[in-house]
Amino acid sequence: MLKIWGRTNSINVQKVLWCCGELDLEYDRNDAGNEFGVTGSPSYRALNPNGLVSTIEEGDFYFWESNVVVRYLAHKDEKGRLCPFDIHARFDAERWMDWQATVFWPALRPLFIQLIRTPLEHRDTAVIARAEQLSFAAVQILDTHLAGRRFLTGGDFTVGNIPAAVAVHRWYELETHHPELPNVRRWYEILRQRRPFRQAVMIPLS
Structure with missing residues (x-):
């Protein structure tokens, strides 16, 4: 299952959560950043060296930058609901x-x-x-x-x-x-x- 790291009040996490909602994607979200900490830990920095949110994981695949995450999720959708084929x-x-x-x-x-x-x-x-x-x-x-x-x-x-x-x-x-x-x-x-x-x-x- 898709794992999302980031707190819900982050603008960059909200982009990803909104995109997931539009595509009816299931995910497991983990609080991270600001009062939740986590982003400074060695394990998180191994996922995202910037120490920011959002970051996503899918099995052994992980990456960051919220707009890129939104693009990735949209491009994966075979129905093309958010990403035009043209x-x-x-x-x-x-x-x-x-x-x-x-x-x-x-x-x-x-x-x-x-x-x-x-x-x-x-x-x-x-x-x-x-x-x-x-x-x-x-x-x-x-x-x-x-x-x-x-x-x-x-x-x-x-x-x-x-x-x-x-x-x-x-x-x-x-x-x-x-x-x-x-x-x-x-x-x-x-x-x-x-x-x-x-x-x-x-x-x-x-």
Whole structure:
């Protein structure tokens, strides 16, 4: 059985759990990271030298990097439910996964750390202001792209939506200004109706 290492409040673990839910995959999840420890142990570092989550194991096969894990699980699905068979549609989906990792999350993460994991008296207003600006700029990119599209990659739900939507959920849940972005809001509300999204992603931020 697929084994997943990582705590449920991790954005990178939530991507994997959501993907598993969409594909009806059974798995055994083990808490790891932050208050659970584990990630610094020699046995875990043998699986993932970065000491981060998520990591997956399937028998003697193991690897890490959440977006790659999501790709792997989607590509294994013979029905192609999340990974388009058409090469153009496939890489359209995958570019949005990379965009989340290289543009959106680097902008949003400092805001999340400041507002959720930093005591009020230690928060840096300059860091918050900068992160708010960059995060909104990233979400505006999504809003523009989603005009006339049901999902990021067109009419069908694909892996391309998973990383970006997990990050958008965090953006909406943070106590920060959320200017009206009708296309992102419409897309987000559609995703909120998916049971795997609700189960894996819609939990309190911590």
